[in-house]
Amino acid sequence: MISASTPFSDNAAVVGLQWGDEGKGKIVDLLTQQYDYVVRYNGGANAGHTVVVGDQKYALHLIPSGILDASKTNVIANGVVIDPQKLLEEIDGLASRGIEVGDNLRISDRAHVVMPWHKQQDALMEAAVSKARGDGNKIGTTGRGIGPAYADKAIRSTAIRMGDFADREKFTEKLQHIVTIKNAMLEALAKLADTTYEPLNADQLAEQFLGYGEILGPHICDTSHLLNDAVSFNKRILFEGANACMLDIDHGTFPYVTSSNCSSLGIYPGSGVPGGRLNRVIGIMKAYTTRVGGGPFVTELDDEVGNRIRERGREFGTTTGRPRRCGWLDLTVVKYSAKICGVTELSVMLLDVLSGFDELKVCTDYELKGSPLESFPSNADVLDQVTPIYETVTGFDREITECKTFDELPKAAQRYIELIEENIGVPVKTVSIGPERTQTLHRS
Numbered sequence: 001m002i003s004a005s006t007p008f009s010d011n012a013a014v015v016g017l018q019w020g021d022e023g024k025g026k027i028v029d030l031l032t033q034q035y036d037y038v039v040r041y042n043g044g045a046n047a048g049h050t051v052v053v054g055d056q057k058y059a060l061h062l063i064p065s066g067i068l069d070a071s072k073t074n075v076i077a078n079g080v081v082i083d084p085q086k087l088l089e090e091i092d093g094l095a096s097r098g099i100e101v102g103d104n105l106r107i108s109d110r111a112h113v114v115m116p117w118h119k120q121q122d123a124l125m126e127a128a129v130s131k132a133r134g135d136g137n138k139i140g141t142t143g144r145g146i147g148p149a150y151a152d153k154a155i156r157s158t159a160i161r162m163g164d165f166a167d168r169e170k171f172t173e174k175l176q177h178i179v180t181i182k183n184a185m186l187e188a189l190a191k192l193a194d195t196t197y198e199p200l201n202a203d204q205l206a207e208q209f210l211g212y213g214e215i216l217g218p219h220i221c222d223t224s225h226l227l228n229d230a231v232s233f234n235k236r237i238l239f240e241g242a243n244a245c246m247l248d249i250d251h252g253t254f255p256y257v258t259s260s261n262c263s264s265l266g267i268y269p270g271s272g273v274p275g276g277r278l279n280r281v282i283g284i285m286k287a288y289t290t291r292v293g294g295g296p297f298v299t300e301l302d303d304e305v306g307n308r309i310r311e312r313g314r315e316f317g318t319t320t321g322r323p324r325r326c327g328w329l330d331l332t333v334v335k336y337s338a339k340i341c342g343v344t345e346l347s348v349m350l351l352d353v354l355s356g357f358d359e360l361k362v363c364t365d366y367e368l369k370g371s372p373l374e375s376f377p378s379n380a381d382v383l384d385q386v387t388p389i390y391e392t393v394t395g396f397d398r399e400i401t402e403c404k405t406f407d408e409l410p411k412a413a414q415r416y417i418e419l420i421e422e423n424i425g426v427p428v429k430t431v432s433i434g435p436e437r438t439q440t441l442h443r444s
């Protein structure tokens with residue numbers, strides 16, 4: 001008998017604390033066996049989560065990383081923006097590798113749809129704004145139509161949700177007026193950007209997307225109902241954050257962010273599961289810092305050290321293949337993100353990449369015009385002007401990818417982890433020393 005006083009099950013979240021690509025996919029995959037549901041609550045196909053199992057490498061964009069365990073239910077909740085074509089490609093890609101996607105994938109009928117115009121709008125907006133400003137400055141989006149899809153969600157009258165595929169007639173009708181508006185917008189943007197656009201045909205798009213809707217139909221349901229039922233039956237839910245806290249539209253380095261709440265704060269609106277149901281928030285951080293796209297990056301290394309980190313860490317985007325910008329670990333960023341996300345434990349990833357440096361630098365504070373800052377700057381221009389205060393620590397020479405316990409790590413590597421703990425005030429429970437499942441050190 002479930003009563004109001006039944007304690008909530010042990011739900012958890014995995015969230016990125018930097019600018020993405022921290023290794024969330026690896027940790028979600030490792031944790032999946034402890035949970036019944038794995039839930040994506042934000043972002044879209046801008047995410048690229050890598051899971052390595054033996055000699056197999058999977059790159060997941062829309063489907064939660066729990067999909068590799070056939071006994072779990074994976075949910076793409078209402079806060080995600082879904083590109084049906086990309087989703088179907090992902091499903092087919094998994095099926096061709098023996099990973100069946102059936103009842104184990106549920107898609108929210110409230111999730112908004114990324115349509116082809118959103119991808120055109122994404123590219124044209126970047127080009128038009130950059131041209132209008134005349135400075136070549138861009139957000140550097142993934143081009144996946146994420147911002148325009150969330151913008152239409154806010155605008156409402158030009159939005160499409162996954163549930164809309166159920167009514168063929170209404171959907172076809174809706175597409176007519178949206179396409180009229182979108183063609184006018186795309187034409188104007190293309191003119192501003194001094195480029196061309198691909199005119200949209202409402203009838204052709206209706207047929208194409210109703211086809212996708214038909215295939216995806218069996219997966220589409222009210223996922224907030226599903227998840228709240230799961231909570232009341234004491235099932236265990238793992239929320240998989242996409243993107244990262246510094247890319248959060250409210251709390252990140254605006255405007256160089258994505259368009260959703262990718263901190264743990266986005267879980268509640270993005271899934272329909274209310275606050276208070278979460279008792280474990282695992283903050284994922286690299287042992288250094290990377291960023292893709294534009295925006296401030298205080299500890300960026302535009303030199304040989306940065307190149308070495310990029311090469312050793314294979315720091316090239318999972319989604320776009322772009323080289324990632326690399327720099328020293330910025331604990332000011334992590335401290336801020338850990339606070340916003342309510343992190344209860346940390347996983348430090350890619351520590352192996354730092355082997356071979358005589359010394360390592362860690363930014364522990366910022367100064368602005370010679371004075372310390374009281375809080376993390378909300379303004380990207382201010383962040384661009386701060387000076388990092390570095391602590392220099394001894395590096396470690398030997399490769400660590402074969403270590404089996406934390407104690408086997410070189411003392412300097414252990415000290416590096418302790419330095420992180422001391423600065424953030426949150427325990428580091430996991431240290432990752434390679435992409436594989438086995439290359440993970442657990443600490444009590």
Ligand code: GDP
Nearest residue numbers: 021022023024025048049050350432433434435
């Ligand atoms: P996510 O978006 O946060 O899931 O991270 P990505 O998958 O985009 O990027 C992380 C990359 O680092 C992937 O290629 C992982 O396979 C890899 N990776 C994860 N943990 C480690 C680690 O400890 N060491 C090394 N060398 N690679 C890792």
Ligand code: IMO
Nearest residue numbers: 020021046047048140141142242243258292293
């Ligand atoms: P995962 O989940 C790294 C970045 C883009 C760009 C900015 C806005 O793999 O960690 P968008 O297309 O979302 O409008 O782009 O956000 N970005 C990411 N960077 N990893 C991600 O996801 C990202 N998702 C968005 O590079 O700077």
Ligand code: MG
Nearest residue numbers: 021048049318
């Ligand atoms: Mg990624």
